[in-house]
Amino acid sequence: MTDNEITVDEVAARAAAAARPFARTSPRERGAALVAVAGALEAAGPELVGIAMRETGLAEARLTGELRRTAWQLRLFADTIVDGGYLDARIDPADPDYVIGPRPDVRRMLEPVGPVLNFAASNFPFAFSVAGGDSAAALAAGCPVVVKAHSGHPELSRRTAEVVAGALERAGMPDGVFQLISGQENGVALLKDERIRAGAFTGSTHVGRMLADIAASRPVPIPFYGELGSVNPVYATYADAALLDGFVASVSGSAGQLCTKPGFLFVPEGAELSSVGDAAASVSEHRLLNPGIGRAFAQRRDDVLGAEGVTVLSEGEVRVDDAGQTYATPTVVTVDVDTLAEHREALLEESFGPLSVIVRYADRDALPALHAELFPGNLTSTVHARAEELADGSLSELVDALAETSGRVLFGGWPTGVSVTPAMQHGGPYPATTSDATSVGTAAITRFLRGVAYQGAPQELLPAPLRDDNPWGVPQQRSEPGHSTSWGSFAG
Template identity: 65%
Template sequence: MTDDTPAQDLDAIAARAAAAAGPFADTSPTERARALVAVADALEADADELVAIAMRETGLAEPRLRGELKRTAVQLRLFADTIVDGAYLDVRIDLADPDFVLGPRPDVRRTHVPVGPIVNFAASNFPFAFSVAGGDTAAALAAGCPVILKGHSGHPELSRRTAAVVTDALAGAGMPDGVFQLVTGQEAGVTILQDPRVKAGSFTGSIPAGRLLADIAAARPAPIPFYGELGSVNPVFTTAAAIAERGAELAAGYVASVSGSAGQLCTKPGFLFAPEGHGLDAAIAEAASSLAEHRMLNPRIAAGYRDRRDEVLAAAGVRTIAEGGVRFDDDGHGWVTPTIVAVPLDDLVAGRDVLLEECFGPLSILVEVGRATGPAELAALVPTLFAGNLTATLHAGAGEQGEDVRTLVRVLTEHAGRVLLGGWPTGVAVTPAMQHGGPWPATTNDASTSVGTAAISRFLRPVAYQGAAEELLPPPLRSDNPWGVPQRIAPAGESAEWGGRAVATS
């Protein structure tokens, strides 16, 4: 990104964010919710301009970008309704109890408060949904945290224009100055992450970059939480029964999921495990051959994909199903069509150092396992091949719901944040129950998510107040409950009955 933020400006940016933190945290959920909706409205009002810039800078197609901008606006509105509801604060009130079974209990009241200024590192492959106004920004603002957004060099003009839309919308909604600011450049991003006024970080991108930033956050004199979404190969498993029932449908869905947005999606299925003699080659090749070439995000990513593809194609035991290709234009941009290869399980294991690495682009490996390899054998195989992933998918046949299938599902649960029983992992739904995270290296914190309403909790921390006068309590903990949020109240005297419910239901 050109016009990197000068080092001398970063102190002022951090100071504005820190000054805004208190007033922003004091805004009511309703006020903050209206601000989020104002941002959503402004993004949609400027959609024509923003999408045109994004098409030029990223090479992504207009329908994809318009859908992504709509998703971004929908997520902002979802978070707005979530905070108005108030349940996200998890308010708990233990009233004073002189007869508490362990001795007199003081009045204790617990809620969640914003952690403070956040630095969010934008992603390249989702220029709306995981960039300037994307999920991490929306979650932090919903929580009441000022955001310092480190723009991505892959779409600099779009970053600046979107940031202006967000800033103007927040100001128009009456939010404090400094609630949202943009910085550009790698050095600026590292410097602002190290600033003691920044209280948490978020990131979507590669494993090396994410690990570097996570280590920086952890090495600060006062370490801070860092929520990184990094690498994932998203294995898919299909049984012989599923292929017999709907083989052509599976082949078409597989190719569509691999090739969508030129394979530049964190949930792209990198591996499909199928029994020998699956008979899917022809259907996969036909589906792949019908797809037009698609430009990759930038020349650097395209060159990396070319090199990774060459490695896979040259690996021992690899058989090409759909060759695909990479073409570079005069501007250095790479244009790609999907590449699907097959490899026997034994060759995958022997060549694991090459083949198991993530490939960012429209390439996937169909792993052929023995005909006798069922769900139980696949369950034993998973831990030997894969660390953490965002997703894992199982396609089973009708009636395949026995203990061996349940065992496989349990194992997949240990290795992924979202387990799909049918369907394909691309196309992450923006819903309250969505989990977009997983064990390392999918994320740096496997208890968090960057999609869905639970994403807000990353930027909150619990605080309890003991023996406080009503006037000194934050609004959600007051007895008159001015914000109207749900309050879980433990009245005096109930401790004498603890355990009764368990006995009554046994």
């Protein structure tokens, strides 16, 4: 269902009407529907990729891989919910001899929060857009989804929504379980609507914070999961040509328009950095996603190049064509630690595009405190060190500082390229995200669930996962009567 067919009020009403029927679908029914969506997206792949190339300027290989990731993410979520462990079903039968007083029958599980509003991202037109991670997680949880389309790829958004909604309908899911709207005004109006019970967003810090404040200021506040931005610092104890080549490749991939792009690389003072210019010069120009992002990148690049104490390693180029689209090649500069700290206002802001800063440090032991001061919240932080340095424990203080301020800590490699896997954490302390949850991996489903306990309920009125006959066959954690008398024995 698209936004030009019904009003925002009707969208909210349809989502609310679908909420209970959708929540009551079994994990196997819902999982089959997710698999059907995955297959439909793949079948429409050539058409969708062609539209995406035209609207975003991203390469065919990148978009084809991203669509594949999107489809297989849906399949992963399908298997996760069919297993049923995500429901965290806990059963405490009545126990008259409970050590702290008679215990009633109490049963708890996670249930869907209700309709979710997902603000689609610009830089991942598949993986973080209409059918991306937030939509997939909410659907897996049993929540109707309304997607606010991104203005950077409107045709792709409409066509993708048609594919997803059609597959869900054919799979027997309730009417209104997946809808699309467009326009900032409509998105804000829906976020304020009492029938929307959670929000998700991937985009700029300014817009994300504005939406988070709206969600928090409602008469009944709702959870809002916003991914706002990250500079993803990398700390290296050496700087050979291979490391610097990998750095430039990570900075320039998809024209640097990735939330995990390494914005800062720390290297020892005196490191030879001449190869950076050669590596950057070998990168062809790449179109940025839309004219607005192009203008913002050009301004940000000017600010960095004009900052005091900056030495240019690769100036890069910015070109605007007759259609207003911006094309760029990598810009890399270097500063020392003192300059970075002194001119933090000009240098620390995220540069969304192919730009990064190499920071020269003299004292490795000072890095943990510097990191805590300058980088309070990031999606990722990375360590590049030799094997003996990793083994001798000398980096433990730095690693602790990174873990306190980052959602993912990498050892070797580069943060671009977020694997969709059960253990993944794609989130981090503010300002990386508004809520330190993950938007990638199977744990993302739990954002759209809430705990409900049933006390003294008859079997006939319990949700299926909490009944003694367990018709869905989900894992149940039972605390049998009499066990309380053994508390503490395992710890002793």
